[in-house]
Amino acid sequence: DSGVTQTPKHLITATGQRVTLRCSPRSGDLSxxxxxxxxxxxxxxxxxxxxxxxxxxxxILERFSAQQFPDLHSELNLSSLELGDSALYFCASSGGLADxxxxxxxxxxxxxxx
Amino acid sequence: EDQVTQSPEALRxxxxxxxxxxxxxxxxxxxxxxxxxxxxxxxxxxxxTLYSAGEEKEKERLKATLTKKESFLHITAPKPEDxxxxxxxxxxxxxxxxxxxxxxxxxVKP
Numbered sequence: 001d002s003g004v005t006q007t008p009k010h011l012i013t014a015t016g017q018r019v020t021l022r023c024s025p026r027s028g029d030l031s032x033x034x035x036x037x038x039x040x041x042x043x044x045x046x047x048x049x050x051x052x053x054x055x056x057x058x059x060i061l062e063r064f065s066a067q068q069f070p071d072l073h074s075e076l077n078l079s080s081l082e083l084g085d086s087a088l089y090f091c092a093s094s095g096g097l098a099d100x101x102x103x104x105x106x107x108x109x110x111x112x113x114x
Numbered sequence: 115e116d117q118v119t120q121s122p123e124a125l126r127x128x129x130x131x132x133x134x135x136x137x138x139x140x141x142x143x144x145x146x147x148x149x150x151x152x153x154x155x156x157x158x159x160x161x162x163t164l165y166s167a168g169e170e171k172e173k174e175r176l177k178a179t180l181t182k183k184e185s186f187l188h189i190t191a192p193k194p195e196d197x198x199x200x201x202x203x204x205x206x207x208x209x210x211x212x213x214x215x216x217x218x219x220x221x222v223k224p
Contacts, residue, residue, distance in 0.1 A: 002157065002159070002160070042215070042216040043158070043214040045211045045213075056211050100146035100165075100205040102160055103160075104160055105150075105157035105158045105160075106157050107156060107157045108155075108156070110155070
């Protein structure tokens with residue numbers, strides 16, 4: 001158990017809908033990262049927040065957005081969903097500002113868009 | 115372009131048959147190389163971090179090594195419970211975030 005929690009575990013929705021994925025980092029960790037994992041693409045970095053502020057952006061679509069709240073939990077919002085958004089979404093956390101710190105991953109949310 | 119390439123894509127071993135997984139990288143200004151284990155449908159589980167060429171780390175039957183161009187994950191006398199996908203990731207380069215390889219799927223048969 002990494003100490004990172006994610007809800008829900010599974011999500012089934014329809015194209016065009018909007019969903020919110022939630023992540024709680026390990027106790028004391030200030031950085032939260034979001035990743036998408038699909039069968040053909042592997043793990044792709046989406047976005048990082050540090051202590052409430054956006055710190056780095058990867059291949060995140062404009063339809064996706066995230067935020068980190070004062071209690072350090074984070075939410076990833078996915079809107080206008082398409083079939084291709086079906087994937088595993090992982091949250092990871094690390095302690096501080098050093099980007100090369102070890103990231104600890106949560107159990108993931110499996111999203112299925114029908 | 116920063117890249118992390120893992121080989122082989124899949125590896126089947128008999129229990130007790132030692133082998134190595136390879137991770138080659140072209141990442142400018144490598145700050146760290148990470149190994150994770152991932153079971154189907156679960157989140158990656160941290161194994162090792164290596165920071166500089168020549169560094170080695172061990173944990174049970176696993177040993178990770180790092181050179182200036184690649185890293186190896188050596189598995190000694192594997193057991194069926196070592197079956198998983200092993201992911202290599204590098205931090206550094208132009209993008210400033212963790213770049214993952216596609217993984218090596220290891221199957222260990224009793």
